[in-house]
Amino acid sequence: MNESCIIPTSPLLLNLSHVLVCVTAPVYISTCYILIFKCPAFFNQYRSVLLRHIFTCIFMEYFMDIIWQLTVVVPYSALCSMGLGYQYSVLMFSIVVAGLCATGISIMHMFEYRRNAVTDDSIKVLKRVITGVKYYHYFMMTSCMCLLIASYSHLADQKEFKMNIQSKFGSLPSYIWCDNCMFINTDSTTVLIFVGLAASSQPLAAVYFGLSVYASKLGLQKLRNSLSQKTISIQRNFLYSLYLQTAVHVIFISVPLGIFFISFIVYIPQSAMCKNFKSLKFQVSIFSDMSYILVAMCTQHGSLSTLALLMSNKPLYSVFTKTFLRMKLNLRGADRVSALEASSWYRSATSPNRERIVK
Template identity: 75%
Template sequence: MNESCTIPTSPFLLNLSHVLVCLTAPVYITTCYILVFKCSPFFSQYRIVLLRHIFTCIFMEYFVDIIWQMTVVVPYSAFCSVGTGHRYPVFMFSIVVAGLCATGVSIMHMFQYRMNAVTDDSIRILKSIITGVKFYHYFMMTSCLCLLIASYNHLADQKAFKTNVQYKFGSVPSYIWCDNCMFINTDSTTVLIFVGLGASSQPLAAVYFGLSVYALKLGLQKLRKSLSQRTITTQRNFLNSLYLQTAVHVIFISVPLGIFFLTFILHIPSSEMYMSYIPMAMFTQHGSLSALALLVSNKPLYSVFTKTFLRMKTNIRETDRVSDIRGAEREHSSWNRTAVRENVMK
């Protein structure tokens, strides 16, 4: 990358997301290991749904942190990439949008699976409404991606919009003119429709999740008459774990996006550049924190986790103890041989 295109940043803040990725990698490894190799038979089908969601999160996390490695430059609200894909910022942005859509779809699949597990035809109308909302949301996401493709040239041709930004602020740093920095070109009608459609899909997703939670609550109430208390408790735990996972995604995706859109309204000086790194770190880590929430809140998985690693710890201790005993035996044997040789010499 040309030196004139280098973004002046704090090394600590720049490497913050890298450090967090290294710290959270064991979470992914542990969760996937338990789901793949230690999963109970009754959990096998739901495991596939969970793994699909986790792999989506893994892709998003490492893509954003390594390949895109984006920084929001304030007060200009510019996306500046310093990762390996910095030459193709619009393409990188498109992949992230598609990844967010895939994350949303995988969460919907988890809700759908749990709803099928605890509900019956007694709430057929409600389930039909939820299905309709789901497919309409799919339609909106598909339309959003199509609009993004149609907007590609508008997003790629940044010269005119950057000139307007320079006119607005009087002057801009030299790196803003580089290809690795892009803006959401609000001068384009297609881009505006894309942004509006993407923003409007969030309330629709909230409606879907709200209706699903209500349907799941009704299903659990009905199952109390036909299932044991232990089964009801297990199902409720699965649902609470799913709610926690979803809450993590909502918070750690919505807050950074909200802060970004606020930069269009509020003037954040360049001296407050750190404010762009913290939301990006949140956005990057939403998948690993969701996996951690699953591992901790899902009792069957947490039970397997504790048993597996306690057994490993016990085996390590036993190995160390056996090694100590064998070492002591070898030392004792060596001492005996030495004593025998000394007696012979005498």
């Protein structure tokens, strides 16, 4: 990379995400090891769903940290690539968008699996509504990717848009003009439609998750009379663990993205910059440091979600402590999971027109 294209920053902030990736790597390793080699027999099918989600998170984390290595330059809201793929910043951005879509789909699959495990045909209408919302969300994500492909040339040709940014903020740093730095070109109608569609897909995903939570609660209530308390307890734990995983994703992705778009919309005019130069310089320094933290949040959402799974899912946590920490857990009877109990849960949960409760 040309020296003029390197963004000046402190080594600590520049390597923050690298350090976090090294710190969180054991989380992925231990969780995958437990799911692949130490997984309880009744957990096998749900294990496949979890592993697909975790592998998606691993790809996103290491791609963003090593290949893209995003740096958000404020107050311009420029997306600058400092990683191995710095020459293809628009392509890197497109792959990350596709990765976020894949992450969302994997979360929806986890909700679908857990919902089907505790519901039957008594809520057929609600399940059809949820399925319709799911496929409509798939359609919106597919449309987003098609629009992103259609707007690739608008995102790649940044010269005119960068000149418009310069007219707003004044003279831009030299590295902004390099190909490794790009903006979301809102002068393009196609890009604007893409941004609007991507933003509107989030409330739709929230509707899907909300309906899935409601359906799962209804299913558990109906199963109270036909299943043991142990089975109900473990199924409730699976659901709460999934809710916690999803909350981590929502917080650590939505907050950085929301702040990014706000910073892109709200800017300080050149006249205000001249009047309050010292104060502005201090504020820009603070926001610049914060941008590295927000990027690290977005990069680490997968590992934190995996950690939430490992700590909140009782069967996995039990195996983890016995395998790695060599601790004897004083679990209550309702929390113990064995193959015999899994078999009894399956027999008690299986009936005509009812799906498996434990797989």
